[in-house]
Amino acid sequence: MKAPLLFLLITAGFSESIPWNSKDDQGFTTISSSSTESPSVPVKPTYDFVVEIGFNLNEDKMPEYIVDIIYDNSTEKSITVDDILSLYELKTIELDNIIEVFDSLGIQSQNVFSLDGFDKFLTETRLDFKEFYNKVIIGRLNITGYPLRDLLVALEIDINTFSMSMAYGDPDPYEVFKKGNFTKEAVDTALEKAGTTLEELFLACRDEFLSKATDINTENIIGSLLKYNFDKVKALKLWNVLYLNMENVYRVPAFKQLLSDLSRELNQNPLLGVLTSPNNITINRKAYETWRSEKDIVTLYVESISHKFILQITDTVDTELDNILILKSIAIEPYDEVALPYVEIGKSSGELVNCKFVTVLNGTLLINDVAVVTNHGTYLQMPKNNITELIPGSPLICHEKLYGIAREIKSAEIILDAFSGISRLIVNMYLLPVALSVCICVIFFVNKEQVLEKLFKANEDRLR
Known part of the structure; x- marks a missing residue:
């Protein structure tokens, strides 16, 4: 996908970088790497489960x-x-x-x-x-x-x-x-x-x-x-x-x-996903819509931003949630599947506090502290702060769990799709009997006289 990635893969066996955190001018925490190893300093957890979606043209x-x-x-x-x-x-x-x-x-x-x-x-x-x-x-x-x-x-x-x-x-x-x-x-x-x-x-x-x-x-x-x-x-x-x-x-x-223009167009805007199991990448439907029309001519893969692994996408699976999809993956670069980093999904019906909004800029992860996130059930809402361009699929992490996937910016707020909303299945199960009841009521009131007449006649026949 990128020349820097190839270099990292080649040199992976010769050096190991240790993450370090720093604040940039906009107040984000920037995860970078240092070339100096220090065994006495514990390595802090990084966001290796955040991956960038890439596209190769399917030659077939x-x-x-x-x-x-x-x-x-x-x-x-x-x-x-x-x-x-x-x-x-x-x-x-x-x-x-x-x-x-x-x-x-x-x-x-x-x-x-x-x-x-x-x-x-x-x-x-x-x-x-x-x-x-x-x-x-x-x-x-x-x-x-x-x-x-x-x-x-x-x-x-x-x-x-x-x-x-x-x-x-x-x-x-x-x-x-x-x-x-x-x-x-x-x-x-x-x-x-x-x-x-x-x-x-x-x-x-x-x-x-x-x-x-x-x-x-x-x-x-x-x-x-x-x-x-x-x-x-x-x-x-x-x-x-x-x-x-x-x-x-x-x-x-x-x-x-x-073909060069097509490949560049597909890969020019970053799209993020989140590993929620060793073989599942969770994405926002809005990210999927950006390549939906070309899905038959591309091969998808995901690449870790802060680690060294690449996964090839084998299938796109719908979920019961309106705006969240799952990408199924297999490895195309060697790695220990058991040790592959992923994050658990969190659900909440209330307000979320002390969260991290993770996004990317020029291949570098940016971590934005979010004090309070408003919960609307099917979606979450948080202030956009210094974020001017939203990358679809950017995750909201609260207490080391994934609670939302970024969909869009509206005014001064970022809208994220949540995992705790009412699913389409539940909505359909609820709406179906309601719709039937409404139809019965409409039929009754529209044909009220005919219905009552038939009821009275049936009652008279029974009394006889």
Whole structure:
């Protein structure tokens, strides 16, 4: 997550820091470390159970994420056609490979390499036939003179009419060209007469069509792909067929920057959690909401701020309390699970006194003394004092127990969700019979006359 952490992990076996406390200019207690060991001085308990939540991108989910960006958000993310071609390595793909790709995707290669397929490429890349002919046949393949004449004869194209149309534009040279014979046998013969091969023709066409495609904006190219049913599913399948991986992604600067920006955005604002058992991290729902939309593409972990351990999150579990969630964790750095620091949860229905509000600033824990905390049942309220920016999940510790998790700042107060409030389950169990009673009363009063009439009639029948 951070370079300092890596350094600490490497040096953990060579030195052991001893916590010390000091007051900063704002009245907070700052927990730092000293490099001098002193066995005669007892080590005071630190807040090792306070952890910072971090995010790694889930590489298994990146193909789907990137394809979604390409198809839905490429313009906003500044993804160009050239970036996409580079990612899929289409600018260097060869004939044998492209045929295998088509077969894997269920695309008939003979339909692509046909006059109809050629016509579609010209249309979608906005390439004029005359320009194509001059650049590819005359320029790139250098087919001129008698070889060119032999090629046209083999394709059964009227040489005189075609030459006139190319010179004067009348009739349309492409219409004259399309009247030729483009069976495989005719094309093979024509290429042999011209002294070239199908592979060389493919490479020349590939380079020209892709060059023209890069001049078109991504949105229009995606529109062309969708027109021929090449959707996200096929794009993902192509990813797998070509065996693309994260190395391919990071080789393209635009995609590397895209993922770098995403990672930085996810980790730019600190979020705190509290270890309430060796494998449970308690967090505020507001912290969860900050990454909820990206939860499918990230891997969560927590890192101790004042100790040396990292836990990977395996699951997010809802609780019966409205604003408190549990993160389930496993170790990804060696540690003694039995000795892992955690804090017990405290519950109270009354006022709390002599508490500590724990938060973080620039990777350093700040401990704020709180004389009195007002208890509102489901939430707690305390003065914000010098705290200007609240980190969701900052804990309130009273008498060495966790009583609240910070949610937000309102005016001059910090609001924390408590563990002693009425749970949703209890609320639902209470509200259900109340709601039923209300419904019965409403039905009775709305239909009072009908109900009474039926009761009287039933009573008369009973007396008879």
